[in-house]
Amino acid sequence: MSFICKSSYVLRRSLDKVRTALSSKRWKSIAQTTLKKASPSGRGVRSRLRRTPIDPKILETINELEVCSPRRRRTEYPDQERFSGRVFQVWSRGGELYKRARVPEEFPEAILPEVALIGRSNVGKSCLVNSLVGGTKSRYLAETKDFPGTTRELGFYVLRSGFLSVVDLPGYGFAFAEEQEKKQWLETVKEYLQQRKTLKRLLILLDARHGIMKADRDMLQFFKRCKVKSQFVLNKCDLVKDDELARRIYMIREEISSGVYKRILKNVMMTSSHTRAGAFTLQAELTGLALRPSQRHRLKLDLATRGNVPDAIRRALKS
Numbered sequence: 411m412s413f414i415c416k417s418s419y420v421l422r423r424s425l426d427k428v429r430t431a432l433s434s435k436r437w438k439s440i441a442q443t444t445l446k447k448a449s450p451s452g453r454g455v456r457s458r459l460r461r462t463p464i465d466p467k468i469l470e471t472i473n474e475l476e477v478c479s480p481r482r483r484r485t486e487y488p489d490q491e492r493f494s495g496r497v498f499q500v501w502s503r504g505g506e507l508y509k510r511a512r513v514p515e516e517f518p519e520a521i522l523p524e525v526a527l528i529g530r531s532n533v534g535k536s537c538l539v540n541s542l543v544g545g546t547k548s549r550y551l552a553e554t555k556d557f558p559g560t561t562r563e564l565g566f567y568v569l570r571s572g573f574l575s576v577v578d579l580p581g582y583g584f585a586f587a588e589e590q591e592k593k594q595w596l597e598t599v600k601e602y603l604q605q606r607k608t609l610k611r612l613l614i615l616l617d618a619r620h621g622i623m624k625a626d627r628d629m630l631q632f633f634k635r636c637k638v639k640s641q642f643v644l645n646k647c648d649l650v651k652d653d654e655l656a657r658r659i660y661m662i663r664e665e666i667s668s669g670v671y672k673r674i675l676k677n678v679m680m681t682s683s684h685t686r687a688g689a690f691t692l693q694a695e696l697t698g699l700a701l702r703p704s705q706r707h708r709l710k711l712d713l714a715t716r717g718n719v720p721d722a723i724r725r726a727l728k729s
């Protein structure tokens with residue numbers, strides 16, 4: 411069974427690479443036909459996507475953000491002037507990992523507001539954490555690999571500004587790991603989502619090439635039971651064309667509007683962790699969840715007499 415899963419994964423990856431490499435029209439149509447045959451849900455979704463209209467406003471945003479461009483961005487904050495100083499105050503100094511947790515007993519005390527990233531294994535959660543928390547120097551804090559099942563523990567990161575915390579979660583769906591271990595990390599993730607009082611937003615990462623897949627739909631049923639507000643983030647946008655991305659976003663928005671999901675925001679974010687495009691816009695979106703300076707000051711005073719506070723959080727609040 412595991413051999414079959416592994417081979418089908420390798421086959422899908424190879425086909426993805428072939429599709430990217432082949433750009434001539436003739437080869438492209440051959441590759442797409444092969445892909446359609448290989449993908450289990452391929453045909454219906456692809457033809458639906460082709461029939462989906464392109465919203466010019468969505469297309470304009472995509473082009474403004476340059477998320478579909480495969481070129482790496484030179485500047486970290488290209489659209490700096492468009493955003494308030496508050497985004498810089500919260501994010502620009504980056505953050506650090508202060509705790510890993512394999513089981514709920516290891517969760518750190520809930521102190522700062524948290525934003526968690528979830529999604530299928532290999533969708534790029536840890537890469538996006540690095541884009542968000544790496545600061546202007548783009549430090550690589552979370553381990554990333556082209557291997558589903560890299561992150562097996564919850565990683566808690568605190569921003570050096572002391573306003574917000576970011577949590578990298580292990581993925582769901584297919585991963586190279588023992589069934590028992592996968593089951594255990596999924597249980598820990600579910601426990602975290604249900605009990606964490608300081609969790610303010612759940613970012614559900616989707617691969618821009620595939621959109622919402624079966625594994626995501628299964629998890630979305632579970633998210634309905636959680637109280638937290640969620641938001642879709644289409645990652646790996648550098649691997650798709652702008653018109654395909656515009657259609658994909660339109661489709662997802664339609665699905666959200668149909669009311670099948672609960673507490674999911676209609677605003678679908680777009681990123682490419684490779685080029686860092688869209689990361690700043692996402693930071694700006696999340697800044698509203700961070701502590702206000704007065705709340706931060708009060709928290710700093712409260713924590714002065716409390717034990718059990720991780721050093722990194724104490725340091726961040728002192729700064």
Ligand SMILES: Nc1nc2c(ncn2[C@@H]2O[C@H](COP(=O)(O)OP(=O)(O)OP(=O)(O)O)[C@@H](O)[C@H]2O)c(=O)[nH]1
Nearest residue numbers: 532533534535536537555556559560561581646683
């Ligand atoms: N082209 C492209 N590749 C990406 C992007 N984001 C991540 N990747 C690649 O996708 C692979 C998986 O990235 P990770 O960040 O480790 O994925 P993950 O979701 O954390 O995976 P798990 O920890 O296994 O759940 C790596 O090889 C990354 O280089 C992106 O925006 N564009």
Ligand SMILES: [Mg+2]
Nearest residue numbers: 535536560561
């Ligand atoms: Mg990871």
